[in-house]
Amino acid sequence: MRAQTRRLSFGQTELDGTDIRILQVLQDEGRISKSDLAARVHLSNSACFERMRRLEQSGIIRSYHARLDLDLMEDLQIFQTHVVLGSHRQEDFTRFEAYVAANDMIAECYGLGGGIDYSLTCVARRISDYQGLIDDLLSRGLNVERYYTYVVTKQVKRREIGIDRLLG
Amino acid sequence: MRAQTRRLSFGQTELDGTDIRILQVLQDEGRISKSDLAARVHLSNSACFERMRRLEQSGIIRSYHARLDLDLMEDLQIFQTHVVLGSHRQEDFTRFEAYVAANDMIAECYGLGGGIDYSLTCVARRISDYQGLIDDLLSRGLNVERYYTYVVTKQVKRREIGIDRLLG
């Protein structure tokens, strides 16, 4: 009896169980060598290679990153900011998101539904730097109606969001 | 005139400008080859390798990860949940955080100060799975006083949080 092969479509691309396993491994061990990866998914180097390249070129794998230990970083304040816009025209969203993309104190931004429009994670060296960000945000005519600031006191958990939840 | 060398301490470890540059590069290009990294920071292979290992062993670099394109992932719902606890004894925090650590639908969790205690990012295949998570959370006697659910409609931005903000 063969193991059941889960198939998923990601935009244009169809993924089989082996692709998903590759993604899973790379999500957890982003710097694993390609030969170790091939062994892990029971494939020859070249076959595994070809799949990995397909996953990168199709955009399913966007990028690779080292994750640093925030708790070891002194001189670093993290804030979470919840933003409500004054009106919800397409243009309001576009302009706000362009601002977020361009501002490099903003590390993360989720668009939300249900009473808050955006949740931001902001990185600053001092509170005054954060306040500078907020002042700037409010002075740009981005139609921010309300915002709420929360100091991040602890990074309890941070995992990549993704594929592992689609299995099982 | 020498370039100014910024120094930072991360817990036990002292970092110089070259270490910081290495961290910066690895944060952005987690799968860069070690020789390319050495060239990028103007160091010989072996010197750069030695530093990289020090950064990994000291725990400043925790891990490496592939980042997948969430917008391409069908069958995946993301929720943000804001949690207020009923009381703030040390034990309440410890137990809540242990729950978060153990539950693999919860991908991210920040501890906050300022009216909300925790912000969670949850991954589910269906809304009913998310509701199952909430039901479970509430049935564990974790002293959750209130929670607020927001559907994530768009991942506007996601960058590693870290070192780059400490420069400039």
Next chain:
DNA sequence: CCTGAAATCTATAGGTA
């Protein structure tokens, strides 16, 4: 921090089902 040689890994070409 450097050099250099041995061990390992990667990319590609050519073949099988």
Next chain:
DNA sequence: TACCTATAGATTTCAGG
């Protein structure tokens, strides 16, 4: 099409300066 083996070339590791 998807996979395999083989191999030349590149990279990584490590000993010694």
